[in-house]
Amino acid sequence: xxxxxSTLLRKFHQARWDEEIICEMSVPGERGILVPRVEREIExxxxxxxxxxxxxxxxxxxxxxxxxxxxxxxRHFLRLSQETMGADMTVDASEGTCTMKYSPKVHExxxxxxxxxxxxxxxDEDTIQGILEVYFRLEAFLKEISGLDHFSFQxxxxxxxxxANACMVRAWHEARGDEKRSEIITTLFSHPxxxxxxxxxxxxxxxxxxxxxxxxxxxxxxAALSERTAGIFITNPEDTGIYNPRIxxxxxxxxxxxxxxxxxxANANGxxxxxxxxxxxxDLCHFNIHKTFSSPHACMxxxxxxxxxxxxxxxxxxxxxVTFDGNGYHLEYDRPDSIGRVRCFFGNAPTILRAYxxxxxxGAAGLREVAECSVLNNNYLLKKLSEIPGVVxxxxxxxxxxxxxxxxxDKLKQDTGVGTEDVMxxxxxxxxxxxxxxxxxxxxxEPFTLEPCESYSKDDLDEYVAVLRQISREAYRDPQFVKxxxxxxxxxxxxxxxxxxxxxxxxxxxxxxxxxxxxSGGPQE
Amino acid sequence: xxxxSIVYPYIPNSVPEIKARMLEEIGAASIEELYxxxxxxxxxxxxxxxxxxxLDEASIKRHVEQLLRKNRNCSETLSFLGAGCAxxxxxxxxxxxxxxxxxxxxxxxxxxxxHGKWQAFFEYASLMGDLLEMDVLSCPLYDGPQAAATSxxxxxxxxxxxxxxxxRSMGEETLSVIGNYLKGGRESTLEVGxxxxxxxxxxxxxxxxxxxxxxxxxxxxxxxxxxxxxxxTRAEEISRMVQAHGAEMVVYTDPVSLGVMAPPANYxxxxxxGDFHPLGMHMLCGGGQGGFIATHDDMRYVAEFKDLMFGxxxxxxxxxxxxxxxxxxxxxxxSREKGKEYTGTTTGLWAITAGVYLALLGPKxxxxxxxxIMQRAQYAAAxxxxxxxxxxxxxxxxxxxxxxxxxxxxxxxxQVNKALLEHGIIGGKDLSGEFPELGQSALxxxxxxVTKEDIDRLVRAxxxxxxxx
Numbered sequence: 001x002x003x004x005x006s007t008l009l010r011k012f013h014q015a016r017w018d019e020e021i022i023c024e025m026s027v028p029g030e031r032g033i034l035v036p037r038v039e040r041e042i043e044x045x046x047x048x049x050x051x052x053x054x055x056x057x058x059x060x061x062x063x064x065x066x067x068x069x070x071x072x073x074x075r076h077f078l079r080l081s082q083e084t085m086g087a088d089m090t091v092d093a094s095e096g097t098c099t100m101k102y103s104p105k106v107h108e109x110x111x112x113x114x115x116x117x118x119x120x121x122x123x124d125e126d127t128i129q130g131i132l133e134v135y136f137r138l139e140a141f142l143k144e145i146s147g148l149d150h151f152s153f154q155x156x157x158x159x160x161x162x163x164a165n166a167c168m169v170r171a172w173h174e175a176r177g178d179e180k181r182s183e184i185i186t187t188l189f190s191h192p193x194x195x196x197x198x199x200x201x202x203x204x205x206x207x208x209x210x211x212x213x214x215x216x217x218x219x220x221x222x223a224a225l226s227e228r229t230a231g232i233f234i235t236n237p238e239d240t241g242i243y244n245p246r247i248x249x250x251x252x253x254x255x256x257x258x259x260x261x262x263x264x265x266a267n268a269n270g271x272x273x274x275x276x277x278x279x280x281x282x283d284l285c286h287f288n289i290h291k292t293f294s295s296p297h298a299c300m301x302x303x304x305x306x307x308x309x310x311x312x313x314x315x316x317x318x319x320x321x322v323t324f325d326g327n328g329y330h331l332e333y334d335r336p337d338s339i340g341r342v343r344c345f346f347g348n349a350p351t352i353l354r355a356y357x358x359x360x361x362x363g364a365a366g367l368r369e370v371a372e373c374s375v376l377n378n379n380y381l382l383k384k385l386s387e388i389p390g391v392v393x394x395x396x397x398x399x400x401x402x403x404x405x406x407x408x409x410d411k412l413k414q415d416t417g418v419g420t421e422d423v424m425x426x427x428x429x430x431x432x433x434x435x436x437x438x439x440x441x442x443x444x445x446e447p448f449t450l451e452p453c454e455s456y457s458k459d460d461l462d463e464y465v466a467v468l469r470q471i472s473r474e475a476y477r478d479p480q481f482v483k484x485x486x487x488x489x490x491x492x493x494x495x496x497x498x499x500x501x502x503x504x505x506x507x508x509x510x511x512x513x514x515x516x517x518x519x520s521g522g523p524q525e
Numbered sequence: 526x527x528x529x530s531i532v533y534p535y536i537p538n539s540v541p542e543i544k545a546r547m548l549e550e551i552g553a554a555s556i557e558e559l560y561x562x563x564x565x566x567x568x569x570x571x572x573x574x575x576x577x578x579x580l581d582e583a584s585i586k587r588h589v590e591q592l593l594r595k596n597r598n599c600s601e602t603l604s605f606l607g608a609g610c611a612x613x614x615x616x617x618x619x620x621x622x623x624x625x626x627x628x629x630x631x632x633x634x635x636x637x638x639x640h641g642k643w644q645a646f647f648e649y650a651s652l653m654g655d656l657l658e659m660d661v662l663s664c665p666l667y668d669g670p671q672a673a674a675t676s677x678x679x680x681x682x683x684x685x686x687x688x689x690x691x692x693r694s695m696g697e698e699t700l701s702v703i704g705n706y707l708k709g710g711r712e713s714t715l716e717v718g719x720x721x722x723x724x725x726x727x728x729x730x731x732x733x734x735x736x737x738x739x740x741x742x743x744x745x746x747x748x749x750x751x752x753x754x755x756x757x758t759r760a761e762e763i764s765r766m767v768q769a770h771g772a773e774m775v776v777y778t779d780p781v782s783l784g785v786m787a788p789p790a791n792y793x794x795x796x797x798x799g800d801f802h803p804l805g806m807h808m809l810c811g812g813g814q815g816g817f818i819a820t821h822d823d824m825r826y827v828a829e830f831k832d833l834m835f836g837x838x839x840x841x842x843x844x845x846x847x848x849x850x851x852x853x854x855x856x857x858x859x860s861r862e863k864g865k866e867y868t869g870t871t872t873g874l875w876a877i878t879a880g881v882y883l884a885l886l887g888p889k890x891x892x893x894x895x896x897x898i899m900q901r902a903q904y905a906a907a908x909x910x911x912x913x914x915x916x917x918x919x920x921x922x923x924x925x926x927x928x929x930x931x932x933x934x935x936x937x938x939x940q941v942n943k944a945l946l947e948h949g950i951i952g953g954k955d956l957s958g959e960f961p962e963l964g965q966s967a968l969x970x971x972x973x974x975v976t977k978e979d980i981d982r983l984v985r986a987x988x989x990x991x992x993x994x
Contacts, residue, residue: 014638021837021846022648022884023655032885033616035894039977042904049899050785052922054758057749057787059895062888064655070618073884077622077877083641086630098632102535106582108624111809115593118600121610121811122954124942127602130595131810144573156667156814159857159869170709196857196867202709205862243562272573274560279567290870297632298623299642300664300873302812319701341701344609344668345811353589361585363578366533372556373538379559380547400559428638436633439858457537458547484841490640492840497636497849499836502824505851506837507647507661508654511822 003459008466012431013488015082022076023509026066032073083490085433091460093381094435096404096449097191097239099269099291107354116353121345125330131349132329135322138356146285147278148308153347154318158266159193160342161286161305162233165262166201167339168284168309168316169231172260175337181230187216189238192439194264198233210443214242214395221250225257235264239449241378241401251281260284268292269453270375270403273368283310293355304351320346373454374403377461381452384465390415390472394444404451406444413446418475418482420446425493426485430467603979604951607926607970608696609669609800610808614974616885619805623878636848643835643848649880656780656883657797658788659819663832665876666816669800670702673746673777675866676796676818677707679829680744680773681715688716690737690745692729696752697959724962727755727919729763738770746775749789750782753968754926755919764793780804782924784891785899796820805882806875815872830855831866894973898925902971905980912984914991918966925970929953932964934991941990948986
């Protein structure tokens with residue numbers, strides 16, 4: 001049973017096509033696709049159509065787009081896809097906080113169904129009863145999973161969901177005539193958007209630092225709470241994977257000064273069916289639908305941040321709301337207290353459809369199995385990684401973590417000079433995705449954050465561990481080799497990947513060429 | 526508590542023997558032990574109340590297909606709906622690329638293992654830059670309205686001024702997103718002033734703009750083409766007025782128009798923004814949107830973008846392209862609440878698709894596409910105007926969309942649309958709630974896939990419907 005251990009380290013080399021930028025491939029006259037031609041009768045009647053545009057607004061010279069045949073364009077982008085390490089290709093336990101779970105292929109077939117693909121969001125309700133039913137039913141599921149009372153799926157991602165929650169917190173206090181609430185409290189190990197989204201909504205943000213055990217400092221929070229506090233935005237388990245067992249005390253303390261409590265449930269994968277926002281007393285929450293409930297992460301989106309609220313806050317949710325009157329489903333727009341819209345239309349329907357199907361495939365027992373296996377996998381990985389020289393596990397000694405861990409290569413760095421960025425680059429040489437380190441600031445030094453969710457087998461995790469063990473061994477033996485990595489990836493090491501100098505900034509080909517031409521220190525000068 | 530009789534295909538370690546072995550390795554007697562940190566008073570008592578699962582793939586597929594069958598789709602039903610989302614032709618290569626598992630399931634990996642993704646993003650920005658004749662774009666935003674809202678906040682950060690002016694003719698969806706997003710900015714709430722709609726032309730009321738524009742104005746936004754389809758023929762004049770007050774000129778544009786229309790930068794835009802949904806995305810009930818913002822290469826602007834930017838650089842091997850993060854500290858990933866605004870997962874795969882689309886179309890394709898849309902839309906407008914009781918509002922040139930008034934038929938748009946549906950046609954968007962001053966009017970959208978035959982069919986149906994009034 002199980003995999004032959006001698007095969008765990010792959011003799012891997014990623015595709016390296018040395019592919020040009022598409023702008024360099026232009027062959028004047030080539031065409032990638034032809035567009036429909038206007039009918040002769042229309043042309044005879046209407047003429048060229050474009051003369052109606054006033055001359056000053058007519059395009060004088062065609063866009064400087066490349067001219068490339070279809071077969072070459074296809075080949076180009078297929079090559080770029082081969083130079084991308086999608087989660088389907090590998091054991092992607094690498095991206096802690098991102099829950100890189102398997103996205104069932106059958107869902108892609110369903111998203112491609114004309115009954116979703118070719119639906120316009122402004123169609124008459126009678127003609128979109130199927131998708132409205134999916135929204136309505138998924139809302140019922142999430143109400144049960146969170147214990148909260150109402151949901152909206154409009155936000156286009158987790159950070160936008162947190163933003164919607166910050167807007168609802170603002171609306172709640174405004175509706176009560178409470179104008180003093182200008183501060184939001186969050187914790188350092190909560191996702192950056194728990195600080196940034198409320199700040200974008202106009203709040204001053206106070207960040208609680210972890211205490212020696214890794215928990216946000218409760219006493220510091222009590223000291224920070226006041227009649228100016230609008231709300232707390234907090235996750236649990238935090239990015240360290242440590243569950244804060246006194247979370248309800250934080251919530252009570254915040255409620256004590258009249259603040260609302262918003263639960264960032266991006267890290268919900270390990271607690272599905274175990275504990276909920278309701279039990280801890282939260283007023284609002286959000287789920288990253290594409291993470292916890294399975295949607296392909298699509299090179300940073302499409303995605304959905306589902307926002308849930310307690311009954312008293314329901315009237316502030318974004319419009320439209322999906323309702324059911326016993327006969328049919330409706331889009332309700334007339335909600336005067338609503339914060340309005342944070343995104344156009346009513347959300348990312350494909351993500352909603354996939355999440356609905358995924359939950360339907362699991363049911364209550366299956367969701368619990370998801371949570372349990374993700375926690376089992378994480379604790380297994382933790383045990384194995386703790387045995388690797390150079391790895392440090394900070395905080396919560398002797399305690400169990402939930403679905404992820406923020407590890408540290410601090411000892412490796414001190415012993416060998418090889419830091420987490422070096423290891424991260426080297427991973428690509430074994431066919432693994434680079435791991436996620438940590439958002440700054442690096443309170444955990446030389447950090448890396450792993451989340452081996454339920455989609456990965458014991459053999460998969462053994463392979464993952466074998467790679468990190470091998471890199472640790474290499475670091476102690478030949479640190480420079482690791483520092484020079486990657487060796488077998490698509491491209492070689494970029495010596496200075498942080499580009500802050502104006503003369504080095506080239507985010508488009510035109511900008512690149514201009515800087516090169518003017519000799520203003522362009523990237524290849 | 527787990528149902529040990531089920532092994533889930535998506536959960537490899539749901540096999541009981543493997544679970545037991547792993548627990549043994551961990552040194553835990555049970556799964557429950559792993560949850561020791563969650564106290565009992567925070568535990569959910571009993572199982573979640575969810576429907577019985579549909580475990581096998583064949584049955585879940587049938588179940589969802591049955592739900593989707595209740596929708597009436599626009600490949601079977603002729604549709605004239607637009608208003609920010611429209612049915613354009615999606616080249617097969619676009620679908621082929623964005624369905625590739627490598628792109629579909631990648632996320633935030635670095636530029637080595639994910640070099641192809643970074644290059645595809647760079648190419649998206651490059652080709653959009655070519656189309657817009659502007660140098661700087663970030664990774665995509667959620668949608669067009671968000672892009673407009675962030676452009677306005679950027680403008681206000683640059684100028685330090687407190688007010689923005691928007692056209693009253695902007696769609697409700699866009700205005701609502703912008704209104705929400707400008708509330709409570711760190712720079713304090715931005716005042717939103719609405720510039721009136723000239724009822725004769727559908728264009729921005731220039732006199733109203735002049736009366737509202739001042740040195741308090743951070744930015745003036747116009748749409749070109751507008752939400753109501755009209756081409757803002759006085760864009761240059763507006764731009765000069767805006768410049769005279771030292772304000773930023775934000776132009777919200779439909780990228781599909783730019784093969785025939787001048788890029789906004791040519792008539793003075795300092796920000797071009799919009800939704801790249803038409804460039805290769807399906808409608809997906811609103812799931813195919815994606816926002817863009819473009820500016821010139823000026824650090825005052827570059828430093829204000831809120832999203833990630835991937836810059837072309839080189840690796841240790843001479844001549845080998847590599848990528849790096851540009852000004853990471855701008856983002857909230859880098860600086861939490863001190864970032865420009867919040868940064869998040871948005872619409873990356875659609876940006877890659879837009880890049881594929883522009884590469885396929887090329888300069889000639891974009892030009893021909895813009896032209897055929899204009900020809901067919903003008904033909905449709907002319908034909909509809911010929912129906913008794915039906916009127917096409919505004920004599921102004923338009924692109925892709927135009928306003929049709931049914932006032933003369935004695936019927937409401939709602940009635941007309943219900944009747945059209947019986948003919949197998951989805952009519953234009955009802956504007957009567959959004960623009961009561963336009964009476965019983967609807968916004969009709971004609972793209973390159975609507976043929977003469979389709980338009981003639983609409984005309985016949987409307988003749989029958991109007992005749993009932």
